[in-house]
Amino acid sequence: MKKLSLPTVLFMTLATVFTGCKDQGDKSNGALTSNAAERVYVEPGQYDEFYAFLSGGFSGQMSVYGIPSGRLLKVVPVFSQDPEKGYGYNEETKPMLNTTHGFIPWDDTHHPDMSQTNGKLDGRWIFMNGNNTPRVARISLSTFETEEIMEIPNSAGNHNSAFVTENTEYVVAGTRFSVPIPQKDMPIKDYKGNFKASLSFLSVDQDSGEMDLSFQIRLPGFNYDLAHPGRDKSHGWIFITTYNTEEAHTLQEVNASQNDKDFIAAVNWKKAEEYIKEGKFKTEKAEYAHNIFDEDTHMATSTIKDEVRVLDASELPGLVYFLPTPKSPHGCDVDPTGEYIIGNGKLSADLTVHSFSKMLDAIENEKFDGEAYNIPILNFEDVLGGTVKQPGLGPLHTEFDGKGNAYTTFFISSEVVKWNVGTWEVLDRKPTYYSPGHLSIPGGNSQEPWGKYVLAMNKITKDRYLPTGPEMNHSAQLYDISGEKMELLSDFPTIGEPHYASMAPADLIAPNSKKIYKLSENKHPHAATSPADVRVERDGNEVHVYMTMVRSHLNPDNIEGIKVGDKVYFHLTNLEQDFDVPHGFAVIGAENAELLVMPGSTETLVWEPKKVGVWPFYCTDFCSALHQEMSGYIRVSPE
Ligand code: CUK
Ligand code: CUA
Missing domain, CATH: 2.60.40.420 (Cupredoxins -  blue copper proteins)
Known part of the structure; x- marks a missing residue:
């Protein structure tokens, strides 16, 4: 019999406990206050206050909802062929789906992220990842059409992507799987030390939005999960969760969740820019497609590029530091002040918060606790900013309301938990139906959130709607967070599997929505x-x-x-x-x-x-x- 590690057993036990209630159709505890319906009701002919841009997961699309009503406004095809609009079928857009693997009209989208100016959402573009055949798309928020797709070379599982820096200097795209770079035929068991990861920086032209693969940072062969660019005081950095720092070639927990702590990689991209300027990069052969839809001709072209500039984190000091963080962290989120970096350890009982200023101190004083592939590991206690004690089970993602509070989803215990950034005190918790992944607050990942609503996107629907055969659409749930306590207002079905959503005030988007092609x-x-x-x-x-x-x-x-x-x-x-x-x-x-x-x-x-x-x-x-x-x-x- 296979021996299970302690975390596996813990995880499984808790999962049983907390999903056990689901079949009983507990819909009563939806907490609906009597006027909830009124608060999500938008009169016929009236507009919603916010737009929500939801990734489509395995549908390859992006859906656009009005909030608070939950009305579906549009489905935008991105990494998909859409028989409704002809996208990916007509001659004009077929080149958008070209890759070095051929024409790939499908992908798995997780993270839409809106362009920013001075750390605030600016409503120009949405960038979104294609997870499977690594790509990043740019969607115009004027035409609501996909205008550009960039393939990411030296990557496999473009999951920690697409994340936008504070002036849309870069769209950052990480890699979930480490692979041989360049790809070659070799035994899988020789993974350790031989497989590597890449973090790609796509610069963005501020007028046209056009992306360019500026450079990649080569990283050790861990798995990388979620990323979040620094904001305000931590501008110039990006933080990425890692798991399987054991570099196991099979991710059965016996092998891959041995370490008590994995890392958050803190990457100094301003430093990377200096290294690029100083010519400290290597130019490597790497083929990738760059596809652009021309606004004037309304035709897409696909170009195959063949090299990339690479900075090796193991050779260039000051580029990357590792912050130990407990047990297989998933989400990585930075608060609006840029001081706190939240690592959501999936198998950890507590939420670990890292302090950016403490991190800088530790780096300055060279207080390191070893290294991995020549990359300094900081001491856990030295960079610990705070701990939210036992807030729930299976923390995944955190967003902020701009009023000093954070909201974290807990997958196993099916809830959203509100806690204070600074006192680390749990302030409120509300159940979700069921098992949320990401949650989203308008601007909740920027310096300036609109802390009125949080939308939880749930992985399991079960009994929330009329049955529709073996498959139920995923559910999203809207909570009012303007008061001290969260209030569940509504739930509505979604398209595909929304992972993350970017939400923004309608005022930011609607006035720039194009009316006509002349x-x-x-x-x-x-x-x-x-x-x-x-x-x-x-x-x-x-x-x-x-x-x-x-x-x-x-x-x-x-x-x-x-x-x-x-x-x-x-x-x-x-x-x-x-x-x-x-x-x-x-x-x-x-x-x-x-x-x-x-x-x-x-x-x-x-x-x-x-x-x-x-x-x-x-x-x-x-x-x-x-x-x-x-x-x-x-x-x-x-x-
Ligand atoms: S996500 Cu991609 S597995 Cu938690 Cu950002 Cu859903
Ligand atoms: Cu119907 Cu034109």
Whole structure:
């Protein structure tokens, strides 16, 4: 029989105790105060106060909700193909999903993070990780479309990503798995000492938002989990939780949770910038794709880059320090003042808080307690800022309300716990239904939170909604945190598996939301912006149809001269200039999807007819009383 380690047994026992009640349908303890419904009710035609941008987890998308109502406003495809909008199917966006592994139209998204200016949310962009085939996406909060995707080389499991520094200088992307760098064929059991990790710094152009892989820091072969950039006084640093500091090649707890403490890696990126300036980097070969959606042409291009600048943390002093933190920490969160770094040890009874100023003191006085791969390990007590004693079981993530309080999710005991930053006293606790992962407060990971609501995103739904077969959508729960005690206001189903959410006041986002693509500014190479541009052109077996859409005609609507074996490109331009009047396009037998073309823009659908006949095409979006008339025929003759 396999021997289980103490933490395994503890974890399992507690898990049983605390999930045991779940089947009993304890919905009464939802704490609903009588006016909770009123407080989340947003009158028809009225707007919500906040936007919530939820990652889609294994759906590869990002969903946008209004808060407090919990109304779903939009689903933005990111690392996915979306038959609704044609993203990833139309010719314009296919290159967005290109990688050095080929066309990868799926990923696992965990952490959306909003751009910041001076440590405050600024509403320009959301950056979000693709976990599986390591990538970082940039989503415009003007168009609510994915504008850029950068593949991350020398990484595997891009989990501690995407985290934005205080002036959006960098989007930081870590790695969950250590791997051979460069990749090679070698025995897995030789992991220890041979596998390494990378921390990538993507610089961001402040006008266009365009990312550039500026440099990577090479780290020891641990597993890295969550990260949080320093703020205010700790600006210039980023903190990352590690586990498996044993460097076990199999993560059965027997091997990988031996150490009483793992580390939080404190990385000084200002120092890294100095080293880069001084030329202390190595330029290494590394292939990765960089995909950009051009705003003018509305076409994406994919470029394969081939090198990266690397700083080795084991060779460059002052770049990285290790702060011991108990038992397999998951979340890593920094309070709005930048002084406290919270490591959420999953198997630890207490919450450990590290002090940034104590850390600086210890570094200055070189009070080290050994080293790992030449990287100094600080003394636990020297950097301890405080301890929240036995707040709950299985702490995962912490956010802040800007009024001196922190809120932590506890996965095993299914609750959100409010505690004071400084006295470390537990102030309140409320159950969640059930087993929350992250929680989110608007601006709750920045210098300036709006401490009105917290949204808990729960992993297990069970009995919260009407049953929908074996699978229930995950649930999110909204609490009012404006008073001393938290109040559960509502819960609503979510899409995919939201891990983290970024929330921001509507005032910050709504005024900049784009209304229209101007037809006069349409620079798409295949646009047809007037009736004179409408035409069908043949080039060998490629046929280009330049078609316009306007209520209620597709033009041309009778197309002949097509043969089986042709490759037909339908280039559709929506001539409308009224807000919110898209037209769609579908043709029989198209193997991919439809198009949904926004006013003023152009999109392309490829169709390879396989059968002789006269085939219909039509507008898929009910656009006017004559929507059903918005259609046509294409005649396909034998080869
Ligand atoms: S997360 Cu990615 S496993 Cu706790 Cu930030 Cu859900
Ligand atoms: Cu255009 Cu329906």
